[in-house]
Amino acid sequence: MNESILKQLVLKDWRIIQVPVLLYWVAGAAAILVAIVFGEALGVLSFVIFVFALIIAGVHPIFQTIVAERSDQNLPFIMSLPITIREFTYAKVIVNLAVFGSVWLSLSIASLIIFVGEDGMPRGTLPFFCIILVTIFVGYVIMLCVALITETQGPSIVASVVINLGAQLFVWAVADLYPIRSVIGGPVAIWNGTSVGIIVAEIAVIGLLITATVWAQTRKIDFV
Numbered sequence: 407m408n409e410s411i412l413k414q415l416v417l418k419d420w421r422i423i424q425v426p427v428l429l430y431w432v433a434g435a436a437a438i439l440v441a442i443v444f445g446e447a448l449g450v451l452s453f454v455i456f457v458f459a460l461i462i463a464g465v466h467p468i469f470q471t472i473v474a475e476r477s478d479q480n481l482p483f484i485m486s487l488p489i490t491i492r493e494f495t496y497a498k499v500i501v502n503l504a505v506f507g508s509v510w511l512s513l514s515i516a517s518l519i520i521f522v523g524e525d526g527m528p529r530g531t532l533p534f535f536c537i538i539l540v541t542i543f544v545g546y547v548i549m550l551c552v553a554l555i556t557e558t559q560g561p562s563i564v565a566s567v568v569i570n571l572g573a574q575l576f577v578w579a580v581a582d583l584y585p586i587r588s589v590i591g592g593p594v595a596i597w598n599g600t601s602v603g604i605i606v607a608e609i610a611v612i613g614l615l616i617t618a619t620v621w622a623q624t625r626k627i628d629f630v
Contacts, residue, residue, distance in 0.1 A: 411489050415497030419471040420505070426470075427505055430463035434513040438520050453521060457542070460513055464506045464546040465566060472498055472553045473562050495554070495623045499616065502550055510546075514539045530592030533601035537586075538577055540608045545569040547612050551619040580604060 437455035444452075517539075522532050552565040580586055585600035 412493050412497055412500075415489065415493065416501045416504075419467075419497065419501040423467040423470050423501075423505060426466050427463055427509060430459050430466070431509050431513065434459035434463070434509070435516070438513070438516050441520050453517075456513065456517055456521075460510060460542055461546075461570075463509045464542075465549065467502055467505055468550055468553045469559075469562065471502060472550075472557060473559050475557075492624045495620055498554060499550075499620060503616075506543075506546055510539070510543055528591050528593060529595050530589045532595035533597055534581065534586055534590055537580055537601060537604055537608075540605050541573050541577060544608050544611055545573045547615050551615050554619055554623055 434456050437452040437459060440455075441452040518532065518535065521527055522529060522535055527535070548569055549562065549565050553562045556562065581590070583600060585598050589596040589598065
C-alpha cells in the first residue's frame with residue numbers, strides 16, 4: 407500500500423469537509439455552553455441541539471466524501487489515478503472515522519460532565535446516557551457502511567431515516583429494561599451487567615461492521 411497516496415486521499419477529503427464539521431462542532435459546543443449558562447431552564451433544548459449537531463457532523467461528511475463523488479461523476483476520474491481499491495477504501499474509512507470520532511469523543515466527554523450531575527440529570531443516568539452516545543456512533547457506522555457499499559444517494563438517505571427511527575426505538579426499549587430504569591433516577595451511577603453488556607455489544611457491532619464493510623469493498627470487481 408502506498409502510504410503517500412493514502413495520505414493525499416485523506417487530506418483531499420479533509421479539505422472538503424473541515425469547515426462544515428468545525429461549524430457542527432461549534433454548534434454542539436454552544437449547546438453545552440447554553441446548558442452551563444441557563445441550566446435547567448434550557449437544558450432539554452440544549453440537549454436536543456447537541457444530539458442534532460452530533461448526528462449532522464456524521465451525516466454531512468459521509469454524503470460529501472462518498473456519495474457526492476459518484477453523483478458528481480468524480481469517482482471515475484479518481485479511480486483512473488494510480489491508486490488501488492484498498493487505498494481508496496481505507497482513505498474513506500480513515501477520514502470519516504477520524505473526523506466524526508474526534509467530534510463525537512470531545513463533545514461526548516463535555517456533555518457527560520455538563521448534562522449529568524450537579525444541576526443536570528441525576529448521576530444515575532450516566533450509564534444510560536453513555537448508551538445513547540454509543541448508539542449514535544453505531545448509527546453513524548451503519549450509515550458509513552451503507553454509503554461505502556452502495557455509493558448512491560437513495561439507499562444512503564433511506565438508511566439515515568431507518569437508522570434515526572431505529573435508534574430512537576432502541577433507546578426507548580433500553581430505557582424500559584428494569585436494570586436500566588431502576589437506577590436512572592439514582593444519586594450515583596450504577597454500572598450493572600445490563601448497561602455494560604449493551605455498551606460492549608455495541609462496540610463489538612461497530613468493529614464487526616467496519617471490518618466486514620472494508621473486506622467486501624476491497625473485493626469489488628466493478629468499482630466505478
